[in-house]
Amino acid sequence: MARCPGVRPMSSEEPLTPLTLATDSRIPVPAAADATTADYDRYFHIVRHAPDLMSWTCGVLRLQAAVLDDLPHTGLDDSQRAAVLTGLLHTSHAALAAWLRPEPGSVPADGPAHGSDDALRRWKLGHQLFHLLLTTMNSTLDDTMAAVGAAQWRSVRHGLERLRTLYDAATAAMAYASDFPASVYASDVRPTMEPPFAAPGFSGTLNQEHRVMTERMHALRAALGKLPAPPSLLAEIRTEEALLRAAQRRNRQAHAAICERCVPDGTSLLLRHTTRRRSGRAACE
Template identity: 50%
Template structure:
């Protein structure tokens, strides 16, 4: 053996994750993948550049359509705009925290995530795997477009909430009262924005929901039992909220400012209650029978209480 081979550095790099831990496998269920395809959600490795491009495109599409949503009041429009502002602010903060280094590689625009007016994602070169003909009809009307656009907005706001939740939970665990209060106040604003986004997504005539939107969430266009329970961001948010509540409850008595923490926690609970009430109203209007697609699918096989409606 050549003596130099024992001391010469290896030319093969060791691949180590940023968090210094073995990566976990996160297999996506067929139902979850189908949910993402339906709403034109593209899952990618963490990429701040792609996220930023997508958020800017979503913001442009929502702002162009927001004035045409007749049932939204000024307060709900303001909630959505504030939510978009908070998302932009959190994204900018993430850029500012980025470790200095070479400029990011060029990424093509995030095409196809938001179907244009009257066009399906497949018509616009959608990258999410939705082929032409996956949705009923060659043209998609404004109601179906708003339904999907509003859900994309909902997902982006939830992703922002999950980011703020991580920071707020850390503040609670470290007994950082002022940061905890600030985090809960931001979460309250984002919760109200998410509630308004749900209202915006469903701001369509009831007949359009029954005749155009609901059929698009049934076979043969998607599998049976399509439901909002497959929303990954919402699942992460509910887990994070439970952890935050426990952390706030377990705060040492000397953690202050006590009154501000209590007020922020109560305000956040109130925002969550408004979200639940808003969802119930949407379900009652869009699905008067109270039978969701998932509940209908599982009626014969599961006695469990299932979601009231489809989203």
């Protein structure tokens, strides 16, 4: 007699096992199980594990980009969109703030990378960050200038405070961009800014965002010369103005230190190109 695979024949000496039947005398129908958290996560494409901070931050930024791309196509009103953007702002702030160590400490045990490819990538990545900060500064300068014209003194003070923070961030971005030995700059980084890799006369003076920032900063300084603000608010504005000037001094000092470390003879690529061009003209004459 045929036997069901996996089913052991019952011995005549074993007690008879009760047969379970349904109360409605019918073959039971499989009942759908109640939804679980796993079902919910699967539907909304949520994966739960123990991500490291980098994975978490990248996930936050990817989601932010997707929402920003779709938000203009929704029927939300301005206040609802502002609420969504404010939420994204706080989430981004929290994600980036998590990268700050709870307490100041030394460089991680693995230490900084100084390979030629790492240095060149950091040099360019740091300059992109620098440009991004300058762009934010330029928009903040426009807003602060508009606040001066509208006599919105508290907004002026907040604008100056934000500019000072951005200036310090830009100074740190310069340190980040040049965080490798001067020997690596000389052998692997600086040559990439010369022919045949770049046009002759390559220079930081070609930085458009920096030119705009410098012009707007001069305009703001002139506008802040005489303000008809109430004495208490005027004192706060002057304090923030002084703090901003101090941040500018720190920036200039930091830039000079980087130049001195990386180019000890002080000969920039632009100066070298100009000198060669003048020498060539003199020879022709």
